[in-house]
Amino acid sequence: MGAFALSEDVLTGLILNPKDVFLCDGKKVDVWRLMLVSTTKDSCLGDMDYFTALDKLKKYSIGEKDGYMIVQPLKLEDNNFEIIKKAI
Numbered sequence: 001m002g003a004f005a006l007s008e009d010v011l012t013g014l015i016l017n018p019k020d021v022f023l024c025d026g027k028k029v030d031v032w033r034l035m036l037v038s039t040t041k042d043s044c045l046g047d048m049d050y051f052t053a054l055d056k057l058k059k060y061s062i063g064e065k066d067g068y069m070i071v072q073p074l075k076l077e078d079n080n081f082e083i084i085k086k087a088i
Contacts, residue, residue, distance in 0.1 A: 002029040004050065006057075007037040009075050013068040014054060021067075040076050 002022055006012055014034075015021060022029050032050035037043075054069060061069050 001031040001033065002050075003033040003035055003047065005035045005037050006053070006071065006074070008039045009073045010039075011073050012071045014057070014071060016054070016064065016067050016069055018050070038076060 002018060002024075004014060004018075006014070018032050019028055019030060033047045034050045034053035035047045036045040038045050057069065057071050060072050060074060062072050063070050
C-alpha cells in the first residue's frame with residue numbers, strides 16, 4: 001500500500017497514476033490512499049481511496065502538468081476541505 005498526503009492550506013501536486021511509477025521490492029504498488037491532514041487541528045482527519053479522492057478533487061484542480069493534478073490550497077474554514085473529509 002502507498003499513500004500521499006493532502007495538507008490543509010497547501011498547494012499540492014498529486015500524481016495521476018502512481019501505480020505506473022512506484023515500486024516496492026520490485027513490484028507495482030496497487031493500493032493507494034490519500035491522507036487528509038489538517039494544519040488547523042494539527043491532526044490527520046482520515047484517509048480514503050486515492051483514485052476516489054482524485055475524482056473528488058477535480059473541481060479544486062487548477063490544472064494538470066507532467067502527470068500531476070495541481071490542487072488549490074483547501075481550508076477547513078472555507079468548507080471545501082470539509083467536503084472532501086466527509087467523503088471518507
